[in-house]
Amino acid sequence: MNFDAFLPAAIVLSSMIPGALIFFLKEESHRLRTVLNMTGALVKLVLVIWMIWGVYDGHSYETRLTLAPGIDLVLSADALSVLFVALSTLLWLVTTIYAIGYLEDSPNRSRFFGFFSLCVSATVGIALSGTLLTFVVFYEILTLATYPLVAHRGTPDAARGAKIYLAYTMGGGALLLVGAIWLQALVGPVEFTQGGILGNAPEEIRGTLVIIFFVLLGGLGVKAALVPLHGWLPQAMVAPAPVSALLHAVAVVKAGAFGIVRVVYDVYGVQFAHSNGLLFALGIIASITIIYGSLMALTQDSLKKRLAYSTVSQVSYIALGASIFGPIATIGGVVHLVHQGLMKITLFFCAGNYAEALGVHKVSEMDGVGKRMPGTSLAFTLGALGMIGIPPVAGFVSKWYLGLGAAEAGANWVLAVLVASSLLNAAYFLPILYKTWFRPTPTQWPAEHPHPGRLEIGGALLWPPLITAALALAAGLFAAAPFTPLEWASLIAEREYGR
């Protein structure tokens, strides 16, 4: 059997099979569950590294499963999908470690980790989707796999949050489905192709294609949390910290953003989208989202909600990058897919640590946590500085390329958006950092769980944020090294613009 044709499927299955097995485990078989989880994560990592190497060499990997005549499920690897796959795989590994530590002794772990693995399988599936149909399939599976994670805690709040999450994502999924089928009805099976497939669409269906674009955007925008479809995101914050981390950094919002990038570049083609004004509309929506999310983040006292609105704002950088015509902005948008993931997952890990160790859930309670939990706070600081765009943390690189792309495209208003957003980011992150490091430690924390041992908190909870923060720093500091997200994004932009 040809392994090249099996590799994409293997990458998806490497987490799906352990996930399915985990459901059947007894609740207390902790060790076996951990072994399954870690095996899946590591196997996936090895496979993905293999694939990265292959794609870099120009290999093509494609798994094709014919469902019905003319309807194929296609998993294939190109530069863009490999970027997202690598991100999800890496962060899944880290998050799994974190989740194992975070959920120690909490109920329903088999269920949790089962869905957790499915969630990543779906994300990887989204990344590797070679057709719009496949994308829709995994997009919906992702909704399914994340719902139990959001509802996991089982409190009335969680139930409410999960309901709202579901209502939004199901609605979005339906829109996406209709859009995808409509498109397929018009132009036949939609395979993602570098440069797009609609470049020479006949003149008379262009109007319909524009409408379909907005239908698709509506479907993808729900997950990407474009205003006004972002309402679920702050509500979904009821989920346990590792879930929020994964949802915000990798799985859900990224799936939406990734989909937007795919639709713009590999379905419509950036030329077509540009000449029909689609890019401009997308840019406006993204800009509004960026500013609105930042403004809302300012008003939140709950740490996780503040981070959630920050995600609303930051993820739209990706859409913004896709909406500016020119390879450099594309690099900025695509690389932010990775950079935002690294930084935001760090922030959520840290928020989880504060809640777990000290019972600190609110920004107003964070006085002096830096002294009590220096490692966590260091990671948090790096993440936050990156979000603001302070060099040399990764966020700066994204902003630089977005700005440069905008300047090259003559879209100077984007620079204004970037500046306003950076100022707002600073306005809601820097006070947290100030409290963390420079305020005196209170005599009593809201709910302290002292950790026995030398570290401020269990190693499984401390190392993941430190690792991701270090990666975020490294992604910025060594941005121009080979195989960094930036280099990879440049490769993608090169191929999309056909140079």
Next chain:
Amino acid sequence: MITQFLYGGSGILLFLLGTWSFIVHPPLIRKLIAINVMGAGVFHTLVALAYRGLTAPADPVPHALVLTGIVVAVSATALALAFGQRLDRDHGSSADDD
């Protein structure tokens, strides 16, 4: 020929009568009777179809059908009556009072 039409026509008439009765009369027993009337109507029609004139032997197929049909109708009626009895025993009334 006229006999055949009369026979068949009255079969259809019976069928319609039965249908009407089934729909408008709530008591179970009347519905059962209505169903059987409908059945009788269908069977009449079928039997009429079997007629091939006085000389030729009648078409055997409709006869077979009718026989089978009667068996089925009888068992259905029996089952319905059993149900009715159960309801009656439980509640003292066979009225369909759902």
Next chain:
Amino acid sequence: MIWLLPLAVALPLLLSGVAARPAAWWTPGLAALPALVAAFVIPLGEILSLPWILLGMHLGLDETTRLFLFFTAFLWAVGGITASEALRQDPAAGRFRVFFLLAMSGNLLLVVAQDLVSFYTGFAMMGIASYALVIHEGHRASLRAGKIYLILTLVGELALFVALVLIASQVGLMMPDAADLATLPGGVIALVILGFGIKAGLVPAHFWAPLAYPAAPIAAAAMLSGAMSKTALLGWLRFLPLGDVALPAWGTLLIFLGLVSMFYALTVGLLQSNPRVILAYSSISKAGLFVLVLGIILIDPRLAPVGTAGLVLYATHHALVKGGLFLGLGLRRPDRDPDRTQVWVLAGLVLLAVAMAGGPLTSGAIAKDALKPLLNLTDWGWLETAVMIAAVLTTLLMIRFLFTLWSFPLAARPGDHDPLDPSSTQPASLAVWAVLVGIVAIMPFVFATPGAWLTNWNILLIAFVIAWPLLDAARHHRGLFRPLQHAVPPGDLVVPLRALRIALVWSGRQALRRLARGLARPQTRLTAWIVQWFGPAPADPERSLRDWATAGLLWLVILVALLLALVLTVQNP
């Protein structure tokens, strides 16, 4: 040899990782040494490429930056040793050291950077890390100063970010030369002036300085005023189109800005009673001088070579002198415990003050001399006069500064924790400070010909003529100048701005809240609707449908409909 440059930048950065430990108290003192060595041994014009770092890092030195690197590294070394020694007893010293080293690394990086991104990285690192230095002592005043510093710094950095992005989109990532910059839109020039103007303390973006300098620990204040504020000049030299085209409009604007800065700062400075605030206003006035000279160069590009060299020399002089003044302030001890070293400290301070005023045989004199050729613009005859008046005012300000050395209590706020334990001696700090004063003292003999040594002696004379009666009057009538003393609080513009800020924040918050509420309403409604869906079931609506008559009738209707559908459509195909 060129590898000293990355080492010079990386060493403080790496040391910051361990500096938080008490055992690493010495780190700030040593971190700047490779940079200092590099300033002397690195050959000019050679560029080291580190393509993997950032977006491709390029380091190197040219004529301008060699001097910049020298005084920057030297000041950081002196400041580092002072900080190491002074803060050994401070429980939060670890934190201070970390941020001190980060700021140092940033400052050194931006000096040696030969590409835009590295420059910006250094600039941002320096600016953000310095916030921690400003608020180190944690008083209300330092927190307030820190907040204002941080906001302005961020605004400045973002302005610079946009400017650099626009520059990069035209000329690429490497340091541009004047010819490249000449084609840029005017907006870039405005952004460059704004971005660095905040760092330099140019009026009206100056007001953070008089708040931050007194609030920060002495070593930090010395770095802010000596080393870091000079980065603004470096930025202007790098990113303004100097020497290629004449931009009279921008030049005039800069000259105007410079004059306003000089006179405003000197006037307000004279009314201050805190020596550190006085030094802050002095720095602001010098920023004004820099901008003035830059404006002149923009009007007449032929002056660029002379002007640039003069500005660099002036910056070197000012950085060392201003840093020295601050550090000297830190070495002052209360009079009640007279001691021989204090006499030397006072003597050093007086020397530095004279140098700052541009007295003969000092570095100030040669720095002024270097700028002299620029002030003879034909159309602007009065400019020389204005600068002369400013020089007189500067001298008066320095006299006022020396005067406050005695009159102003050492512990700024009685009862406050003073990180400089008044009883402790700081032998190492004293020693390096002495070296600094020595360098300032020999500067005129190294950098200039004897002709320049006596520049502006007349100005000093005029100033003394004005000052003498005033001092005399003040000595005899102690209450004479008291009404003036508190006429303008430190940070002047902050007071009206504060009201504006409060109003803005308040109304902004209101608007946000209203926006949030307005946007939340449809969402709440939607949510309520969804929740209602999931709510309890209503009474069974199918009762009537289950009624036999209804159901039967419906069934008949459908039967007929089927039949009609067949009959009618087939007959009318």
Next chain:
Amino acid sequence: MMIDLLALAVAFPLLGAVVVTATPSHARGLGLASAVLTTLTSLVLSLGVWRDGSVRSDFGGWGAPLGIGLQADGLSVAMLVMSNLVALAVSVYAGSYFSATARRHFWPLWLLLWSALNGLFLATDLFNLYVTLELLGLSAAALGALSGTRAAVAANLRYLLVGLLGSMTYLMGVALLYSRYGMLDIGLLAEVIEPGLVAWTAMALMFSGLFLKAALFPMHFWLPPAHANAPAPVSAALSALVVKAAFYLVLRLWLDLFDPVLNASVANVLGLLGAGAVIWGSWRALRAERLKLLAAYSTVAQMGYLFIAFPLLVATPPGLARDNLLAAVVLLAMTHGFAKAGFFLAAGLVQKTAGHDRINELGGAAQALPAATFAIGLAGVALIGLPPSGTFLAKWIMIEQAMIQGLWWWVVVIMLGTLLAAAYIFRVLGHAFNREPTPYRFVNDARTEIPALLLAFISAFVLGLIAQPLWTLLDQGVLG
């Protein structure tokens, strides 16, 4: 060999019914044995058809043209496989579900129903179809009333009467056709039938009779109480198979018999009723208080989708697109069969554990039975039409065809139904996430939970991803 298989598929359960009636003490063992035998027979038969094409056998010396014969082609085999697998799972489940006394009544009736079902799928002439239809209705009604509660008896009495009305009407239609053409075999009739008052009336009569049995909106009124009150395995069979049999008949007559007679208007009437079923059924399911009632209304809605396919079929010209559409309809019916059976079986377990099936109070039971809850979830995936279920694939094809033909209003209906389905399924699943104590293990009672789980799994994962064989199968008979 093949001939025998056709007969055996009908005869095995019938024989089993007789044997089980005779020896009630061994009812379970014998019943299960005949269930396995029947299923095996059907599978082997299907394999044969899949490989070699459709088979036919004539019985009792009544060869064509009168035709009392059995025939297995792609369509009937597809339904046969689905029905037999579901029935087997239901049998295993029922083996441990019922008490000893209930078992005596269950097995004979159940095997009788099975026999009628297989007969219906394999019969080729209109009258045999009537007989199997009637037999199906009788046994189903009797099974439904097995729990003996008043509500169940009343509901199933109504079901019985409605079924009788339906089959009488159908028979009248058959009589009309016979009066005109003198034959009953579908294949032969199709060759001679032509548009005209007789054909039209017969068609209207037969279809409206079948609508009653298929519980097409608004003739679904009997279904929710009957299905909701029956014992769980019976509900599963009723919802998954019995109503499906009526639909199969409509489809079969539509394709094979009335093709020359019908037109777009009839199709639109069917589609309209289907749309009504989708909207109304989903809505009612959403507001249902009890789990099994919800499932029953969901059946009403799902039947609606099947009928929406008719206007699309008529609008699509013959060719690959129409073949796909037809396969999609069959796939939809099959998936629903598996999913709904799994759903009902799992719901039965939940009901048994909790002692009731009021959705809002189910939390604890749902939490205690992870496997059952999971089965409900998986079946829910198929019911909603989320990928990778067969429903998703089927809906995709249907929507695409509707888009291509410009019939976008059907798309609106389908999507609306999908969203409503998501709402009612997750309304149930939401209760599984609560703060009850964690269950110890995933599967607690393998003999009941595994069948439910397997059925649900097949509906959610197997049918959608491995649908290709269905196309091969349908090539043997139905597809152009």
